[in-house]
Amino acid sequence: MTTRPPVEYAVAVDRYLTAAALGTASRRIYRIALDTWAWALADRPAPAGPERRRARPPVLPLALLDHPDAATRLRSAVTHRTAVTDPRTLNRELSTLRAAIAWWRTQGWIRTDPTAGLRPLPLPETGGTTPLTPDELHTVLTRRAPLREQALWHLLHESGATIETALALDTDDLDLPGRRTHPSAPPVHWRAGTARLLPLLLAGRTTGPLFLTDRRAPATTPAADRCPHTGRARLSYRRAAELFTTHHPGLTLARLRPAHH
Known part of the structure; x- marks a missing residue:
């Protein structure tokens, strides 16, 4: 029997994490990352610091990823978080979202990839980091x-x-x-x-x-x-x-x- 497509983003996250067969620690890290992008898709700033782990992400439909504004919202979130988030962390979270989106598209649950235009940030240990003044x-x-x-x-x-x-x-x-x-x-x-x-x-x-x-x-x-x-x-x-x-x-x-x- 074919599994019905999930309506909510959070349910799609659960199904992806289950299918990915991750360890407990990795699953927790992936979930935090995917929950963070839920705030961006809802066009709301994600909580920072310890509050980020405790806050309940907004409830939103998975179909929002197919909305024409989804790519713009994610791009704005990346721009905002670049000022407050380490590049390695942000790149890892972008990679997590891309992997989830790729799997959801394979399932036929969404059609587009709103992360397609997002490029990884330069990494801090490649010699391009400016020391503190x-x-x-x-x-x-x-x-x-x-x-x-x-x-x-x-x-x-x-x-x-x-x-x-x-x-x-x-x-x-x-x-x-x-x-x-x-x-x-x-x-x-x-x-x-x-x-x-x-x-x-x-x-x-x-x-x-x-x-x-x-x-x-x-x-x-x-x-x-x-x-x-x-x-x-x-x-x-x-x-x-x-x-x-x-x-x-x-x-x-x-x-x-x-x-x-």
Whole structure:
């Protein structure tokens, strides 16, 4: 028996995620991305920061994707979010929407692809990122923010390490007295600001990821990405970038790296 086409966008999202056979963590990330585009299709600004995860997206028909204005609405949303969202995150969310639309079109549920004219944004680690100005950097490193964010921001600026390298560090990679990583880990060196914050961030932890999420890790999280002391997961690039732009709208995390790296 042929499955009847869904009327609501949210139902189409559910069916796509089920057909995609994703893991629990990936399904959650895909859903957040697709829910975010629902706000754009409804011509309403998406909530930012933690509110984005808790807000209920607007109810809208899947057929809205075939409306002549759909491409314009998505383009406007991309333009708006470029100022407050890390390019990697935005590109990943665009890719998620494109994949869902392609599957929905294969099912015959919609006819057009309103993302066809949207190009991926330049990635921050390709050498084209402009470092923060001295005034911007001073604001970032002195403004009140949670310890985890301050430690990460100081480490990225002082070490010049890529975001991926910093987030991949484990607590036992660190040589705190030497202000560097051990020889067995990727070479990362830091200065006084990071040296002051890292012992506070560790708080007695001796193994597991250095930078952790706020919540306990899902059961499907690999052991290498879960803290054995707290049960929390390794902080992702996507979440780290989102937190940065929440505290500093208009800036991106990759700009913390100094110009000579």
